[in-house]
Amino acid sequence: MGLEAKLMSDGFLTTTIDALVGWARESSVWPMPMGISCCGIEMMAVAGPKYDIARFGSEVMRFTPRQCDVMLVAGTVTYKMSHVVKKIYDQMPDPKWVIAMGVCTSTGGMYRSYSVVQGIDHFLPVDIYLAGCPPRPDNLLNALMLIQDKIKNTKAREFQNIPLLEPVKVNGN
Amino acid sequence: MEKLTKDDVHPSIVKALLDQETNITFEDALENEMILNMGPQHPATHGVLRVLLRLDGETIVAAVPDLGYLHRGYEKMAENMSFYEFIPHTDRLDYISPPANNTAFCLAVEKLYGIEAPLRAQYIRMIMTELARITSHLVAVGSLAMDVGALTVFLWCLREREKVLNSYDIICGARFTTSYTRIGGVAADMPDEAIVIIKDFIAQFEEKLDEAERLLNTNRIFVERLEGVGVISGEEAINMGLTGPNLRGSGIDHDLRRANPYMLYDQMDFKVPVYNEGDSLARYFVRADELRESCKIILQCLDKMPKGEIMLNSPKKVLPRKTEIYTKMEELIHDFMIVNFGVKPPVGDIYSAVENPKGELGFYIVSKGEGHPWKMKIRSPSFCNLQSLGGLIKGHMISDVVAIIGSLDPVMGEADK
Amino acid sequence: MEIKDKIVPLLQEQFPETNFEVTDFRGDLKIKFDASLIVPVGNFLKQHDELKFNMCEDVTAVDWATKKKRFTIIYHIYSLENKFRLRLACDVEENHPHxxxxxxxxxxxNWYERETYDMYGIKFDNHPDLRRMYMPEEYEYYPLRKEYPLMGIPGDLTLPKK
Incomplete structure (x- = not known):
């Protein structure tokens, strides 16, 4: 059997709650596939058999925002679409992360034109900017791993803006 | 689901939906007809298509597609850049078959310049176009199957598609958006390694395709969800301007590769599959058959492909080779002029159309004798095919909508431009 | 006699008083005529027994950025029977282009004309449903007109609040 068999009958591990929650969170990042254009096809390829996003616990592509942790904005966001993206982002439960996949999502890229938003950070907080037009699927996996690192190292209180307790000062030396 | 209010839908769209007298209201949905918003973020609308449905119970009374969520202003951008600069943009038109778009654009510009690519380049272009057709139809068949509930086929189709993308990777260094063709030829020669990969792929593809078809063609759910759904007659299909597999699914034997042969398609031996039913299932069958025909064309091209030049030798019109730019003064000057100011074509306007996987992709270019087009219109097949959507889904159930959209196989990058 | 040589004489016969300006560039036949005749000419080309231009492939416009005859409306029509493509062109004025x-x-x-309306602001009389195709309904400008800048006019399209 596994680790538990090696332990004595009522074995235990010590850890912090944050580490445990972070570990649980990072290994089941459910993406919200916001496939808008070309990058959406590469996102499909990541879900496909060759790159297999399931290895990272993210194969559960949920098309409803209510069940998602990370939004993959894959493709050119136009002004008309930006309202939709924002609406979907707002519906995702906290804590949530955003990957801007591809240059046209990150900066407008090759689309210097009247209808394209020059970077989704004009209206969304973005965690990872992913280069490439479109990025190769391996690159998206890399972004996912970076997000996992970020999730792992984030303390739970940071999501809720609770300040750290003041350390108790011992008076009188 | 959030309640749709009147503010969410623009009054003119509502007006288009309510083209006849009805007792529709937004608030009290159960008592009346109802308006349902589908998309633009919906897994089965193939991108960012938005369809507003007017429902009576679950039956669709009227449907109005709303486009423009991926309108990137291609035609405006094309007016502000040289012909060379626009080649990478054509990749992102129909982003499931980039090499086919590259070829279509380069053929249009070559028609304007009055030049023709060398023989080997034309064969390479044909091979790439047909590979693109394979990838496109694989995604089309796979996602159609996924839309009606068969996820396995989707994964199998993606697996086969990856094999084609591997060969792109070796031929031009990019696995997806290739930007492979140049005006007057192709960017790089096709290495022997790639030819081996393509041959290997085709050798095993037939069997894999049979396997996938066995899952679909004998699957009662798949067949019954598509048969007789979204029927369009041949005459109506012509009236609505359908092209490509959607037109051939309605019994019209029209393929630009046959009708107005370009490149070397007149020397190729292939069938144009035509089905007469005009329903979603027929459109699926056309695509499945075209996969096999494409393999046949590729094999013939590989057999006939001669050795030789891949870029036209026409210094004032075609970019010189990099090795020559670094060693010869004249080539350096030509390269500088072409890259900075573009090649000056004669004054006039041309329209060049090719048979893309989705249908007829045409470029209408107006030139005023400058290095950039005065006007460029992209006649995209998905846009025209989508036009029939409103009529096709009328009278069907909500669940049929995804099947019909899947069988029309629109790509929004191309439809919205 | 090829189909290409037949079209113009047939048209001239049917519309004797009209001036058909014919250009043939790189094998594309283009016929330019008065804008008021587009529907009768279209009907004739579609219903003629030999020509049968039964498919309209594209409608677009060209902005020449000139004072007179600023826009040209371009129609590409295709005859499935003859496998031949024809281009029709009609000039319209800048002031109330229609x-x-x-x-x-x-x-x-239908949709091609809506797209042309969206991009150039050309009104198509008696169109069943003339709305914008791509841009939002309340948008004020016509992007493909030459005076419209590539990057748009600041503030013409809204972004959601951060």
Missing amino acids: IESVVPVWKSA
Whole structure:
């Protein structure tokens, strides 16, 4: 059997709650596939058999925002679409992360034109900017791993803006 | 689901939906007809298509597609850049078959310049176009199957598609958006390694395709969800301007590769599959058959492909080779002029159309004798095919909508431009 | 006699008083005529027994950025029987640009005309449903007109609040 068999009958591990929650969170990042254009096809390829996003616990592509942790904005966001993206982002439960996949999502890229938003950070907080037009699927996996690192190292209180307790000062030396 | 209010839908769209007298209201949905918003973020609308449905119970009374969520202003951008600069943009038109778009654009510009690519380049272009057709139809068949509930086929189709993308990777260094063709030829020669990969792929593809078809063609759910759904007659299909597999699914034997042969398609031996039913299932069958025909064309091209030049030798019109730019003064000057100011074509306007996987992709270019087009219109097949959507889904159930959209196989990058 | 040589004489016979300006560049036949005749000419080309231009492939416009005859409306029509493509062109003026809609002739022109309206602001008279195609309904400008800048006019399209 596994680790538990090696332990004595009522074995235990010590850890912090944050580490445990972070570990649980990072290994089941459910993406919200916001496939808008070309990058959406590469996102499909990541879900496909060759790159297999399931290895990272993210194969559960949920098309409803209510069940998602990370939004993959894959493709050119136009002004008309930006309202939709924002609406979907707002519906995702906290804590949530955003990957801007591809240059046209990150900066407008090759689309210097009247209808394209020059970077989704004009209206969304973005965690990872992913280069490439479109990025190769391996690159998206890399972004996912970076997000996992970020999730792992984030303390739970940071999501809720609770300040750290003041350390108790011992008076009188 | 959030309640749709009147503010969410623009009054003119509502007006288009309510083209006849009805007792529709937004608030009290159960008592009346109802308006349902589908998309633009919906897994089965193939991108960012938005369809507003007017429902009576679950039956669709009227449907109005709303486009423009991926309108990137291609035609405006094309007016502000040289012909060379626009080649990478054509990749992102129909982003499931980039090499086919590259070829279509380069053929249009070559028609304007009055030049023709060398023989080997034309064969390479044909091979790439047909590979693109394979990838496109694989995604089309796979996602159609996924839309009606068969996820396995989707994964199998993606697996086969990856094999084609591997060969792109070796031929031009990019696995997806290739930007492979140049005006007057192709960017790089096709290495022997790639030819081996393509041959290997085709050798095993037939069997894999049979396997996938066995899952679909004998699957009662798949067949019954598509048969007789979204029927369009041949005459109506012509009236609505359908092209490509959607037109051939309605019994019209029209393929630009046959009708107005370009490149070397007149020397190729292939069938144009035509089905007469005009329903979603027929459109699926056309695509499945075209996969096999494409393999046949590729094999013939590989057999006939001669050795030789891949870029036209026409210094004032075609970019010189990099090795020559670094060693010869004249080539350096030509390269500088072409890259900075573009090649000056004669004054006039041309329209060049090719048979893309989705249908007829045409470029209408107006030139005023400058290095950039005065006007460029992209006649995209998905846009025209989508036009029939409103009529096709009328009278069907909500669940049929995804099947019909899947069988029309629109790509929004191309439809919205 | 090829189809290409037949079209113009047939048209001239049917419309004797009209001036048909014919250009043939790189094998593309283009016929330019008065804008008021687009529907009768279209009907004739579609219903003629030999020509049968039954498919309208594209409708677009060209902005020449000139004072007179600023826009040219371009129609690409295709004859499935003859496997031949024809281009029709009609000039319209800058001030209230409008032309009769060809939707009664070719149904598929519906969306193409909407797109042209969206991009150039050309009104198609008697169009069944003339709305914007791509840009939001309340948008004020016509992006493909030459005076419209590539990057748009600041503030013409809204972004959601951060």
